[in-house]
Each structure stands twice: as structure tokens, then as C-alpha cells.
Amino acid sequence: MSFVSYLIAGISLGSIYAIMALGYTMVYGIAKMLNFAHGDVIMVGSYVVFYGVNSYGLPPVVSIVISVILCTILGVVIEKVAYKPLRKAASLAVLITAIGVSYLLENLALLFFGSDSKAFPDVLGFPTISLAGGKLSIPGMTIFTIVVCIIIMVGLMIFIKRTRAGQAMLAVSEDKDAAALMGVNVNGTISLTFAIGSGLAAIAGVLLCSQYHVLNPYTGALPGIKAFTAAVFGGIGSIPGAFVGGLLLGIIEDLSSAYISSQLANAIVFAVLIIVLLVKPTGLFGHQIREKV
Amino acid sequence: MKMSLSKFSKSTVNMIQTLLGLALTYIVITIVSMTGNLSHSMTNILAQLCIYAIIAVGLNLCVGFLGELSLGHAGFMSVGAFVSATFTHAAADAIPSIYARFFIAMILGVLAASLAGFLIGIPVLRLNGDYLAIVTLAFGEIIKGLLNVFYVGKDDNGLHMSFVQDNSKDLGENGKMIINGAKGIMGTPHVTTFTISMALLMICLVVVTFLVDSRTGRAIQAIRDNRIAAESIGIDITKYKMIGFVISAGIAGIAGVLYSHYLSTTTASKFDFNMSILILVFVVLGGLGNFRGSILAAVILTLLPELLRGLSNYRMLIYSILLIGLMLFNWAPAAIEWRARYAPKLLKLFRKDK
Amino acid sequence: MIMNNNNNLQDENMLSIRDLSIQFGGLRAVDSLSMKIKKGQLYGLIGPNGAGKTTVFNLLTGVYRPTEGSIYLDGNDITGKSTAAVNRAGIARTFQNIRLFGELSVLDNVKCGLHNNYSYSTLSGILRLPKYYRVEKEMNDKGMELLSVFGLDSDANTLAGNLPYGAQRKLEIARAMATNPKLLLLDEPAAGMNPNETKELMETIYFIREKFSLTVLLIEHDMKLVSGICEELTVLNFGQELAQGKTSDVLNNPEVIKAYLGD
Numbered sequence: 001m002s003f004v005s006y007l008i009a010g011i012s013l014g015s016i017y018a019i020m021a022l023g024y025t026m027v028y029g030i031a032k033m034l035n036f037a038h039g040d041v042i043m044v045g046s047y048v049v050f051y052g053v054n055s056y057g058l059p060p061v062v063s064i065v066i067s068v069i070l071c072t073i074l075g076v077v078i079e080k081v082a083y084k085p086l087r088k089a090a091s092l093a094v095l096i097t098a099i100g101v102s103y104l105l106e107n108l109a110l111l112f113f114g115s116d117s118k119a120f121p122d123v124l125g126f127p128t129i130s131l132a133g134g135k136l137s138i139p140g141m142t143i144f145t146i147v148v149c150i151i152i153m154v155g156l157m158i159f160i161k162r163t164r165a166g167q168a169m170l171a172v173s174e175d176k177d178a179a180a181l182m183g184v185n186v187n188g189t190i191s192l193t194f195a196i197g198s199g200l201a202a203i204a205g206v207l208l209c210s211q212y213h214v215l216n217p218y219t220g221a222l223p224g225i226k227a228f229t230a231a232v233f234g235g236i237g238s239i240p241g242a243f244v245g246g247l248l249l250g251i252i253e254d255l256s257s258a259y260i261s262s263q264l265a266n267a268i269v270f271a272v273l274i275i276v277l278l279v280k281p282t283g284l285f286g287h288q289i290r291e292k293v
Numbered sequence: 294m295k296m297s298l299s300k301f302s303k304s305t306v307n308m309i310q311t312l313l314g315l316a317l318t319y320i321v322i323t324i325v326s327m328t329g330n331l332s333h334s335m336t337n338i339l340a341q342l343c344i345y346a347i348i349a350v351g352l353n354l355c356v357g358f359l360g361e362l363s364l365g366h367a368g369f370m371s372v373g374a375f376v377s378a379t380f381t382h383a384a385a386d387a388i389p390s391i392y393a394r395f396f397i398a399m400i401l402g403v404l405a406a407s408l409a410g411f412l413i414g415i416p417v418l419r420l421n422g423d424y425l426a427i428v429t430l431a432f433g434e435i436i437k438g439l440l441n442v443f444y445v446g447k448d449d450n451g452l453h454m455s456f457v458q459d460n461s462k463d464l465g466e467n468g469k470m471i472i473n474g475a476k477g478i479m480g481t482p483h484v485t486t487f488t489i490s491m492a493l494l495m496i497c498l499v500v501v502t503f504l505v506d507s508r509t510g511r512a513i514q515a516i517r518d519n520r521i522a523a524e525s526i527g528i529d530i531t532k533y534k535m536i537g538f539v540i541s542a543g544i545a546g547i548a549g550v551l552y553s554h555y556l557s558t559t560t561a562s563k564f565d566f567n568m569s570i571l572i573l574v575f576v577v578l579g580g581l582g583n584f585r586g587s588i589l590a591a592v593i594l595t596l597l598p599e600l601l602r603g604l605s606n607y608r609m610l611i612y613s614i615l616l617i618g619l620m621l622f623n624w625a626p627a628a629i630e631w632r633a634r635y636a637p638k639l640l641k642l643f644r645k646d647k
Numbered sequence: 648m649i650m651n652n653n654n655n656l657q658d659e660n661m662l663s664i665r666d667l668s669i670q671f672g673g674l675r676a677v678d679s680l681s682m683k684i685k686k687g688q689l690y691g692l693i694g695p696n697g698a699g700k701t702t703v704f705n706l707l708t709g710v711y712r713p714t715e716g717s718i719y720l721d722g723n724d725i726t727g728k729s730t731a732a733v734n735r736a737g738i739a740r741t742f743q744n745i746r747l748f749g750e751l752s753v754l755d756n757v758k759c760g761l762h763n764n765y766s767y768s769t770l771s772g773i774l775r776l777p778k779y780y781r782v783e784k785e786m787n788d789k790g791m792e793l794l795s796v797f798g799l800d801s802d803a804n805t806l807a808g809n810l811p812y813g814a815q816r817k818l819e820i821a822r823a824m825a826t827n828p829k830l831l832l833l834d835e836p837a838a839g840m841n842p843n844e845t846k847e848l849m850e851t852i853y854f855i856r857e858k859f860s861l862t863v864l865l866i867e868h869d870m871k872l873v874s875g876i877c878e879e880l881t882v883l884n885f886g887q888e889l890a891q892g893k894t895s896d897v898l899n900n901p902e903v904i905k906a907y908l909g910d
Binding site: 500506509517519523524529 | 758
């Protein structure tokens with residue numbers, strides 16, 4: 001039964017990657033930039049929940065809502081201050097700036113919250129479910145994570161297909177200038193994309209920390225990079241791609257950690273990225289250009 | 294014609310000035326240290342300054358001239374460091390002269406780092422956009438992960454390698470571990486001196502300057518400035534990107550070889566993502582495409598925290614703000630326009646002059 | 648690649664396009680276009696905005712792969728070759744939105760164009776072997792010679808990005824000429840130029856055609872330039888050929904007038 005439980009843990013981890021990858025893939029699709037700071041927004045969101053629950057005694061759900069709101073604002077502010085002025089500059093300049101923002105957030109967190117790892121509480125407190133006569137136990141959090149991920153993905157796809165704002169996103173991702181000529185508010189659309197991505201980051205942060213219970217200023221950095229890998233794996237710009245890429249990556253990571261070596265798990269995950277780029281640079285769903293966000 | 298008036302190109306003149314500056318610095322420091330007026334910690338840090346300057350020059354070739362961001366130069370450094378240090382230990386009996394061993398170790402380390410650059414370049418350099426950044430980052434993490442579980446031991450029967458499993462107990466008579474997993478390589482002879490590092494820094498500076506100011510260098514810069522136009526005049530994009538990237542990785546290898554023979558213990562975790570970012574800060578601060586700037590920035594930013602210990606908590610914070618501020622100031626179209634209109638003097642200071 | 652050594656196939660055409668088409672999703676941006684350009688000809692490709700003219704250039708130079716059809720340059724099939732290979736086969740081009748190497752000097756831009764005609768290894772460059780100095784000297788001489796044809800020799804050391812607009816257009820042509828092409832594609836070379844500059848440009852185009860025995864295909868909106876220098880024209884509309892033939896005939900074709908002036 002251990003394989004099944006590893007698999008389920010992998011799907012759960014993969015769901016978190018998928019939610020983060022959605023943020024990367026939307027921003028990449030629309031602003032054509034790798035938002036390196038996305039992982040650190042996750043970290044900020046987790047700290048907000050941590051202090052909300054621990055220091056201010058707020059109910060977890062209220063803390064999470066506040067965290068989502070703050071991260072949304074943070075994401076929009078980052079875009080306005082650091083990325084928007086560089087929209088017409090070389091992509092290299094934007095990327096270096098994004099790395100700078102990532103480092104800024106980490107070091108601010110280091111200053112305000114300290115370098116020590118906080119024991120993140122299981123804020124949602126789901127019970128563990130026993131199956132197959134107690135041989136297989138699945139933490140409630142794991143199932144919750146997977147369900148949340150599916151809801152978010154379906155919700156996003158409906159949002160993009162059915163709403164004006166979603167259609168505007170599609171238009172901007174296809175051709176910014178043409179969209180502007182057609183009366184789409186490009187700045188507003190890009191802001192909205194950052195807002196959604198960062199709001200999702202807050203949710204991903206809570207899910208991540210609730211499962212692994214460790215929170216420090218670098219909590220978001222490595223998962224963030226892996227989530228970007230997931231987005232590339234699935235085909236950058238594609239929402240179902242981010243979902244599938246995230247799930248696969250989580251499964252690969254958990255299984256390699258269980259069966260090969262936990263120390264090598266990261267190396268294997270990143271090797272997957274290189275192999276994907278070598279074999280199919282557009283990623284699994286990359287050919288569906290029309291699906292691009 | 295204006296052309297024939299100056300015998301040397303602007304970049305060559307610039308390089309000669311920098312070389313003279315470095316030589317002068319070297320002489321002054323040597324004299325000061327001979328009179329015994331140099332503190333022990335300063336003497337220690339001199340070689341490290343040169344090593345950082347070398348890696349900054351190497352990365353600037355990639356970022357400033359190739360126009361591609363590498364976040365894995367620490368990884369190429371670690372390849373050079375581990376390959377060379379392993380050789381230095383393994384050949385201890387075969388080649389008694391430490392300098393002869395170091396010389397061969399240097400060649401092996403640089404070749405290994407260049408090969409790593411080549412292998413990474415194959416999947417990435419034909420793609421556009423930010424892929425190189427993310428793949429080099431991935432490469433750095435892979436190398437770190439692999440080296441952390443890599444064990445090499447030596448006994449009378451030769452070398453023994455092992456992955457994941459610590460094999461130190463299996464070694465026979467006179468057995469000794471060379472690479473001991475996460476503990477790394479211990480007790481590498483301290484060959485790297487200020488003199489050797491400075492000499493290699495100067496060589497690297499000459500190599501990159503001459504490369505940039507050649508047919509190959511022009512092709513590399515043409516691709517950076519406009520890939521489509523470069524293709525339209527028959528330039529093989531992948532080939533020239535590869536040449537630039539491999540040389541850049543090779544230079545990182547030189548820095549790695551020097552570093553492993555400078556530190557008493559070489560561990561994979563020393564060459565992490567933070568190191569790659571630190572090098573990037575050197576390059577951006579010194580000016581993209583400005584090798585002299587890279588050297589200066591590497592030296593200043595390494596010395597500054599030593600001199601201002603009180604600021605050490607804020608060091609990375611300040612770097613990150615510098616990074617964002619400089620990128621916005623130098624690259625944002627609005628800022629460029631503002632500078633052109635209101636501050637022609639500032640423009641002179643910050644323009645990248647090659 | 649099929650080499651046509653056969654005499655009757657080695658025709659007088661520098662470029663012959665047969666049934667060239669490309670499909671972007673539901674849109675047929677170029678639809679069964681056929682065209683023949685004789686050696687040494689000055690040929691114009693005109694049409695309203697969005698007719699697919701630049702797409703034809705992108706097909707000819709390998710930026711896009713045609714969905715159907717074939718392209719022969721001087722008797723050789725170049726269909727589907729990469730952009731760089733097409734250039735080495737003998738087609739050079741300029742761009743509607745100027746694409747110079749902005750951070751390189753004017754002379755270096757042209758020397759980039761000379762890249763494949765003057766060669767030394769990377770190592771000779773780094774080690775500054777005698778070959779480096781010899782070939783660089785040849786490249787400088789050749790580059791300056793080309794620049795003087797376009798009146799740009801006094802700006803040789805200026806950064807290309809700092810040149811005025813008209814000079815940038817000329818430098819693009821000079822850089823294309825440096826690759827020693829058989830066929831030169833000019834994408835709206837007179838765009839943004841004043842009448843004097845346009846006149847000067849016309850003379851330059853005539854001059855380089857004679858001097859380098861060149862064939863020129865140009866896209867242009869300026870009817871004065873087109874009627875002034877093009878010997879034959881193809882008019883594109885919605886990706887399809889609307890008219891083809893001698894310039895004066897085509898420009899008097901009622902269909903063409905209708906397409907340009909609208910209904």
C-alpha cells in the first residue's frame with residue numbers, strides 16, 4: 001500500500017505546484033515575463049496567515065482571506081513599480097529586475113520575521129481518513145489540497161472562456177498592441193493577471209505550509225522555481241498544462257524521494273525540465289496555442 | 294579615414310588601461326605586504342577578490358554580450374572546483390610536484406566546466422526567451438544535488454566511486470576519501486595565491502576582450518542586438534551562442550579551480566543559487582558589457598561587507614534594492630528618455646562603454 | 648536539393664515562385680502566389696496594407712515555412728531552408744521596422760554582413776594571430792568601400808542606434824549588400840523618408856544594381872518610387888495576386904486602382 005500513499009502524497013504536492021504554476025503560466029502568457037518573485041509572494045502570504053492565527057488569534061479562514069487580499073495587492077504593486085516601467089525593455093532587464101524583487105522580499109522577510117523557521121500550524125485541522133481497514137491513511141489536508149486545486153483550475157478556465165475580463169486576457173496574450181487597438185485595457189488586464197496570480201499564491205502558500213509545517217523567508221523560493229518548471233513542463237501559457245505539469249512534477253518528486261534518494265529528488269525534478277526542453281520545448285500542452293492565456 | 298588613426302580599437306585601449314591598473318594594484322599590494330603592513334585577513338582575501346572578479350568577467354560575457362541570463366554560473370564553478378580538486382588529490386602520488394598537478398588540474402577543470410556548458414547549451418540555446426536562465430538554475434541545483442551524494446575514495450587499488458551510498462568503509466589498505474558526499478573535498482593543497490589569481494584574471498580579461506572584438510564577438514553581439522537580422526545575414530545563431538556560452542562557462546571553471554585550491558574544504562553547497570545571484574549583482578552593478586566594471590564591482594562588493602561589518606544584516610537587502618534600482622534606471626524607456634533630456638552628464642557615467 | 652545542370656532549365660530567372668501559400672490558422676495570408684523575376688530586374692511587390700507583402704518576404708527568406716509551393720533561386724530549390732541558409736544561398740533583405748545591431752558601430756554592422764565572406768577562427772581572434780589582422784584589415788577596407796557607396800563612411804564609428812532614421816535605412820541596405828547577395832529584398836525602403844531622400848535612395852538602388860549586377864525585389868507604398876524604378880510589378884490583395892506585368896500596365900489596371908482607392 002505504500003506506493004499508493006506515496007502517489008497520493010505526490011498528487012497533493014503536485015496540486016500545490018499546480019496552483020503556483022497557474023500563477024506563473026498566466027503571467028508568462030500575458031506579460032511574457034518570468035515573474036521570479038512569485039514564489040516569494042507565497043512566502044509572504046504564509047507569514048500573514050501564520051501571524052494572523054498565532055499572534056492575532058484570528059480564525060484561520062479570516063487569516064487566509066486577509067492573506068489573499070494582501071498578496072493580491074502586493075502582486076499588483078510589484079507589477080506597477082518594478083515591471084511596468086520595463087515593459088518595452090529587453091526581456092533580460094525584466095528578468096534581472098524580477099530576481100531583484102525576489103531577493104528584496106526574502107531579505108525584507110528576513111529582517112521582519114527573522115531567519116528562524118516557524119512551525120506552521122495545521123490551521124485547517126482536517127482529520128486523517130483511514131482506508132482499507134487502516135492500512136492506508138490519507139490526511140484530510142491532502143484531499144482538501146487536491147480538491148482546491150481542481151476547483152481553482154476549473155474556475156479559471158470558466159473565467160477565461162466566459163467573462164469579458166477573461167477574453168481580454170486571451171486577447172492581450174495573443175497580441176498586446178492589437179488588443180489595445182481593439183479597445184482592451186492592456187494595463188488593467190495585466191494588473192488583473194498579477195492580482196489573480198498573487199491571490200492564488202497566497203492560497204498555495206497556506207496549502208504548502210499546512211502540509212510541511214515549516215515557514216522561513218526561503219520557503220517559497222525553491223517550490224516557486226519547481227512550479228515554474230511545472231509550467232514549462234505542461235507548456236507555458238496553458239492552464240491545463242500548468243495543472244498536469246504540476247501534478248506530474250509532484251508525483252515525480254515524491255516517488256523519486258521515496259524510491260531513489262530524498263537527496264536526489266530535486267536534481268531529478270530539474271533533470272525532467274531539461275529533458276522536456278530537449279524533447280518537446282513547447283511542453284506537453286504547448287501545441288494548443290489557441291488555449292494560451 | 295578615421296579608422297586608421299588609432300591603431301587599437303576602443304575596447305583594446307580600455308583593456309590595456311585596466312591591465313595597467315591591475316598590475317599597479319598588484320605591485321602596490323606586494324610592496325605593502327613585503328613591508329609587513331598588510332593585515333592577515335586582507336592577505337587572505339586578495340585571492341578571493343581575483344576569483345570573484347574572474348567569475349564576474351565570465352558571467353558578463355554571457356549576460357552583457359550574449360544577452361542571455363545564466364543563473365548557474367556557480368554550478369559551472371563547482372564543476373571546475375570538484376574536477377580539479379579531485380585530480381589534485383588522486384594524482385598526489387603519480388605527480389609529486391604540486392604545481393604540475395595544479396596546472397593539469399586547471400586544464401581538466403576548465404575543460405569539464407566548458408563541457409558542462411556545452412551540454413546545457415544543447416537543449417537551451419536554440420530556444421528563445423528566459424529558458425536559459427531557468428535551465429542554468431536547474432543545472433546548478435542538479436550539480437549541487439549530485440555532488441552532495443557523490444563519494445570518491447582512493448586506496449591502493451585505485452579510485453572507487455559511489456553514489457548515494459557512503460563507500461568509505463569499503464576502502465582497502467591506505468584508503469582515503471577524496472569526495473565525501475555533503476562534506477565535500479577536504480585538505481586540498483593551498484596552491485591558489487594572489488599572484489596566480491591575478492595572472493589568471495588578467496589572462497581572462499584579455500581573452501574576453503579579444504573575443505568580443507573579433508568576427509566571432511561581432512556575431513555574438515549581433516545576435517544579442519537583433520536575432521532575426523543576424524539570421525538574415527547568414528549568421529548561425531546556435532553556433533555563436535554556443536561559443537560564447539561555452540567560453541563563459543569555461544571562465545567560471547577557472548574561478549572554480551582557483552577557489553577549490555584556495556579553500557581548505559570544498560563543498561557543493563558553497564556553490565548555490567545565492568552565489569550565482571551575487572555574481573549577477575557584480576555584473577549588473579559594474580555595467581552589462583563592461584568588464585572593467587565587473588572587476589571593480591566584484592572587488593568593492595566583496596570588500597565592503599568586510600569593512601562595514603555592522604551592515605552585514607542589510608547587505609543582501611541593499612544588493613536587491615541596487616539590482617532593481619539599477620535595472621529600472623538603465624533599462625526603463627522612461628528613465629532612458631529622462632536621462633537623455635535632463636541629465637546628459639549622468640548618461641556619460643552610466644552608459645556602457647566598451 | 649536538385650541541381651539543375653540541364654540547360655533548358657537554367658533559365659534567365661533569378662527567382663521563380665510557384666503556387667506559394669501559407670496558412671495561419673484559418674487565414675490564408677498568401678494564397679497560390681506565382682512570380683518570376685528575371686536576372687537584373689527591378690521588381691516591385693505592391694498592395695494595400697495587410698495584403699501579405701511582408702509575409703511573402705518572410706516566406707522567401709525562410710522565416711516562415713510555406714504550407715504549399717516552391718521557391719527557386721537562380722535554378723536552385725530553396726524552399727523550407729533556414730533563414731541563415733537562404734542568405735548563404737544568395738538572398739539578403741531589409742526590414743520594414745528597421746532591425747540594426749544598435750549597440751554596434753556602423754562599420755561593425757556592415758562587417759557583420761561580411762561574416763560569411765571573410766573568415767578566421769575564433770581562436771585566431773582570441774590569440775590575435777596574423778590571420779586576424781590580415782582578415783580584419785580586408786573587412787575594414789571592404790566595409791568602408793560599401794559604406795561610401797551609401798554615403799555613410801563618415802559615420803563609420805557611430806553607434807548604429809544613434810544614426811538618424813534615413814541613414815539607418817541606408818545602413819540596413821549596406822549590411823544586406825555586404826553578404827554579397829544575388830537577390831536583394833527591400834521592405835519599404837523609402838518609408839519615413841522625405842522626397843529628396845527618396846530620390847537619392849532611388850539613385851542608390853539603381854547604382855548598386857549596376858555595380859553589383861543585382862536583382863532587386865521591393866515592397867513599396869510610395870507610388871512615385873515604384874513607378875520610377877520598377878520594371879515589373881505584382882499587386883497583392885488579400886494574399887492573392889491581383890495583377891502582374893509591366894509597371895505602366897499594372898498601374899492603369901482598373902482592378903488595381905479599385906483595390907487601392909477602395910470601392
